[in-house]
Amino acid sequence: MKGFLPRTLHPGLQILVLLAMLVAGGCVGYAIIFAWAQWGFGMSVLEIQQVAQAPAASPQGWSLLMMMQGVLLFVAGTGGALGLASALGYGWAEYFSPRRLGAAGWLLVVAVLIIVTLPFMSTIIAWNAGAHFPAALNDFEVWARTSEDKAAVLTKFLTNFNSPARFWVGVLVIGLVPAVAEELVFRGVIQKNLVRWFSPHIGVWLGAAIFSAIHMQFFGFVPRFVLGLVLGYLYLWSGNILVSMAAHFTQNAFQLVLLYLAQRGQFGWGFDPDSSDALPWALAIPSVLLSAGLLYVLHRHFTAPAAPTAMLTLSSEGVAVRGGDA
Numbered sequence: 001m002k003g004f005l006p007r008t009l010h011p012g013l014q015i016l017v018l019l020a021m022l023v024a025g026g027c028v029g030y031a032i033i034f035a036w037a038q039w040g041f042g043m044s045v046l047e048i049q050q051v052a053q054a055p056a057a058s059p060q061g062w063s064l065l066m067m068m069q070g071v072l073l074f075v076a077g078t079g080g081a082l083g084l085a086s087a088l089g090y091g092w093a094e095y096f097s098p099r100r101l102g103a104a105g106w107l108l109v110v111a112v113l114i115i116v117t118l119p120f121m122s123t124i125i126a127w128n129a130g131a132h133f134p135a136a137l138n139d140f141e142v143w144a145r146t147s148e149d150k151a152a153v154l155t156k157f158l159t160n161f162n163s164p165a166r167f168w169v170g171v172l173v174i175g176l177v178p179a180v181a182e183e184l185v186f187r188g189v190i191q192k193n194l195v196r197w198f199s200p201h202i203g204v205w206l207g208a209a210i211f212s213a214i215h216m217q218f219f220g221f222v223p224r225f226v227l228g229l230v231l232g233y234l235y236l237w238s239g240n241i242l243v244s245m246a247a248h249f250t251q252n253a254f255q256l257v258l259l260y261l262a263q264r265g266q267f268g269w270g271f272d273p274d275s276s277d278a279l280p281w282a283l284a285i286p287s288v289l290l291s292a293g294l295l296y297v298l299h300r301h302f303t304a305p306a307a308p309t310a311m312l313t314l315s316s317e318g319v320a321v322r323g324g325d326a
Contacts, residue, residue: 002089003087004087005087007090011194012197014193018189023076025075025080030072032071040067041060051065052065055154066158066169073178076181077180077181078181078184081188084189085189097241100240113230113298114247118279119279119286120288121226122277125220127278145219148220159174161259171253175249176253179245179252182211183244186207186210186228187241191232191236204229205232209228211228231247231248232244234298238298243302
């Protein structure tokens with residue numbers, strides 16, 4: 001496959017090209033959104049803007065916002081990342097998954113890891129939610145909390161799953177699309193190039209910081225940063241974007257499942273999925289230990305050298321087996 005950019009393009013320039021492609025993808029995404037809204041919802045551009053500003057006041061508000069979020073993230077994020085790989089002359093699997101996964105069961109292990117981390121992550125979420133900035137930054141703190149409170153209202157509106165159909169749309173738009181698009185962008189391109197530019201660990205940590213900062217949630221920065229580290233190291237060790245995608249999807253989808261069950265009254269012990277309170281240390285400490293153990297197992301598996309390929313040779317004495325490296 002031949003691209004119009006050299007494969008030796010500096011990592012920093014590759015990230016800049018990605019940003020340009022994300023902007024171009026965003027323009028295409030909005031064009032699709034406006035066309036879809038006009039033909040599917042019968043709305044003009046002005047009406048789309050009005051509904052987007054006050055979605056709860058419109059009977060079509062939920063459907064329109066979910067469509068907008070899914071289309072924009074998928075077209076801009078996925079399209080931008082895949083477009084960069086093609087521009088460099090790579091096949092998509094070659095660029096994002098240069099190493100084979102092996103047994104698909106390892107994706108299940110990755111999913112278990114993410115679920116196991118949740119009790120410990122709840123302690124980080126609770127600490128970060130209650131953090132305060134220095135007095136000199138009080139005005140910024142007030143602005144940040146006000147902005148996040150508004151975002152929380154919108155999130156609660158979008159995650160109001162009053163029917164199974166809404167829930168499955170939520171799994172697609174809030175669970176699957178971000179897992180694919182964000183992993184291609186943040187791990188598949190940004191982290192990959194930061195690793196090339198600096199070093200593996202610096203690349204993972206910088207990538208995780210960018211991943212968390214881009215969400216503009218200052219009182220959720222640390223837990224998302226820690227999640228970014230887990231996703232980053234899973235991709236670094238495995239060399240396969242499906243691994244971090246599986247982890248990211250599990251993180252999103254499992255919380256949606258808990259939320260949906262809570263909304264349907266399936267939890268009789270007062271579980272509140274909207275709470276930022278930490279789970280008891282009796283759960284958090286085992287969570288840390290089990291998470292560390294699973295990370296160790298995954299690291300050992302993904303970074304183990306490949307076994308040499310056996311080769312068969314035929315001689316007068318029969319078939320002899322020798323190592324592929326002999």
